Amino acid sequence: MxxxxxxxxxxxxxxxxxxxxxxxxxxxxxxxxxxxxxxxxxxxxxxxxxxxxxxxxxxxxxxxxxxxxxxxxxxxxxxxEPEPALLGREAGERAEARRLMQWFDRKFDNEVNGFLLHEKMEKRLLRMGAPDLGALRRGRDALRDHLGYMESLLQQRDWLAGRRMSLGDFAGAAHLSVIDYFGDVPWKDFPAVRTWYMKLKSRPCFRPILADRWPGLAPAAHYDDLDF
Amino acid sequence: MxxxxxxxxxxxxxxxxxxxxxxxxxxxxxxxxxxxxxxxxxxxxxxxxxxxxxxxxxxxxxxxxxxxxxxxxxxxxxxxEPEPALLGREAGERAEARRLMQWFDRKFDNEVNGFLLHEKMEKRLLRMGAPDLGALRRGRDALRDHLGYMESLLQQRDWLAGRRMSLGDFAGAAHLSVIDYFGDVPWKDFPAVRTWYMKLKSRPCFRPILADRWPGLAPAAHYDDLDF
CATH class of the missing domain: 3.40.30.10 (Glutaredoxin)
Structure with missing residues (x-):
């Protein structure tokens, strides 16, 4: 077809x-x-x-x-396109993957992106002037809280939602990858998150993401480095 | 089972x-x-x-x-519990119902609830003092824009997502029903939305919603009136 x-x-x-x-x-x-x-x-x-x-x-x-x-x-x-399954097959797995999707798309987006990406990316795209340092700090503090939560999950689980990779991981990795483009992820303080992100970053599906460049917005030096 | x-x-x-x-x-x-x-x-x-x-x-x-x-x-x-189907059976219907769910849960929530419900409900629950009139006005203006969009859909369709009632309707009705509790929906200016809401309001699933009362927050007089 x-x-x-x-x-x-x-x-x-x-x-x-x-x-x-x-x-x-x-x-x-x-x-x-x-x-x-x-x-x-x-x-x-x-x-x-x-x-x-x-x-x-x-x-x-x-x-x-x-x-x-x-x-x-x-x-x-x-x-x-059900294969490979990215939501899990069992109700509990699906619920956990979807909970995490909402976590990132709503909570992370409001608390981190609304400050950090707004100041570092949107203001430049919209030519709105220099970043506000207070807002940047607020976004970075929230990012540390979120990384701490992810670290606690990944100390008990192979993937964010459990034993299998899911859309919950893609949601988290998609958000972190944009923040990492701007060099703002404190990887060294969150070793389990770093290991998890390395696993995702080396998958073929991640290659186009690592090749992204936007005129006027250069990525951090380690952005496409698989061994960062 | x-x-x-x-x-x-x-x-x-x-x-x-x-x-x-x-x-x-x-x-x-x-x-x-x-x-x-x-x-x-x-x-x-x-x-x-x-x-x-x-x-x-x-x-x-x-x-x-x-x-x-x-x-x-x-x-x-x-x-x-697949029956009755509330997302539709065909890919296009499901996509449209889910688009509307996101519309209400993100756009409506940010633009309307973030001002109107925050001022009228959350501030009272949190004992944060009197509503800010500018914020209330901003929420009410956004509400009119959203009602206008719903009106334009409902002039062409029986239900928000198309020919069948779906979770898209429940998303819209759930949001409007809370705002209606506080008496802030200008029904008379949006006749197609009003007719649609009357159909939903008279369904058995709506009864518990209309019976809701919260101490210290009295509903508008017409709140549980099926012929408002």
Whole structure:
């Protein structure tokens, strides 16, 4: 069955990266359109009225389905391309993977990205001036709390949600990978998180993420180093 | 098969209400524990480290599964109790229902609840003093934008996601029902939304929602009126 897929995304958007990792891990081919979401391009807002990346456009037997918003896309891919399973097969595993997805997409996003990425990335994309040092500090403090929580999970488990790699890991890795692009992850203080991230970083699905570059925003020196 | 379910929730929390509506519509029995989430009770934080309601605790053959966070619970219920289907059966319907769930839980929550419910509900629960009038106005303006968007959808569709009632409707109705408790929905300016809400409000699954009362927070006079 021939399916054509196009992902509309922004390379440094953690939500977009989760979807790219999931598609990569499942070896699903797709073409990509990079979206400067902060400029609200009308052709993109026509696809997704919320204006948020990512959006997956899928054409199957001349029938097109537009799937908007990360969670919808991830659940959709899992239903359409079940192998390898990235949510787990058993109810408890699925619940834990989804809990972690929400943890990162809501709590981490509010407490860390809302300060750290806003100051370091969005303000530069939007030409809003210099970062506010108080906001940066607040974001970095919250990041340490989140890393501490991940460290405590990974001292007891192979992967964030349990014994198997899941979308919970991709959610965490997608978020950390963007912050790592800006060199703000204190890896040395969180050894279990560092080992877990090394395992993910060396998977083939991670390669396109490590190749991302955005004009005017250079990555930290160790960003694509597998042995950081 | 005997399954015991307990829902830990706060009656005026839109996220909790989505789950109560879905369980009600599927006629799934459950007992409830009301959580004063703003006090971060330790026995609740032990269940869900994010501290957010709702949490569903399910025991099946002496095996207990703790399902945290709205989206995880709603997907879990859909998998465990597929009838009646509340996400649709076809990929496009499911994508649209999930897009709307994210719309309400993220965009509506940030733009409307973050101002309106924060000022009218959370500040009273937390004894934080009088509402800020500028914030209230900002929330009310955003609410009108969202109602306008819903009105445009409901002029073309029977239900928010299309021809069938879905979790997208429950997400929207759960959010509006809490704002309506405080009397802030300008129903008369959005006739299609009002008709849609009347249909939902008269369903049996809505009855417990309309019976909700919280000490010190009285509902608007028309709150439980089916013909408002």
């Amino acid at each position: 021939s399916v054509e897929r196009t992902l509309h995304h922004f390379p440094l958007d953690p939500a977009s990266r989760q979807v790219r990792l999931a598609l990569g891990e499942k070896r699903v081919a797709f073409s990509e359109v990079q979206v400067r979401y902060w400029e609200s391009p009308p052709e993109f807002t026509a696809l997704n009225p919320s204006g948020l990346t990512p959006v997956l456009v899928e054409t199957r037997h001349q029938r097109t389905t537009v799937v908007c918003e990360t969670r919808a896309i991830l659940e959709h891919i899992e239903e359409q | 005997s399954v015991e379910r307990t829902l830990h929730h706060f009656p005026l929390d839109p996220a909790s209400r989505q789950v109560r509506l879905a369980l009600g519509e599927k006629r799934v029995a459950f007992s409830e524990v009301q959580v004063r989430y703003w006090e971060s009770p330790p026995e609740f934080t032990a269940l869900n480290p994010s501290g957010l309601t709702p949490v569903l605790v399910e025991t099946r053959h002496q095996r207990t599964t703790v399902v945290c966070e709205t989206r995880a619970i709603l997907e879990h219920i859909e998998e465990q």
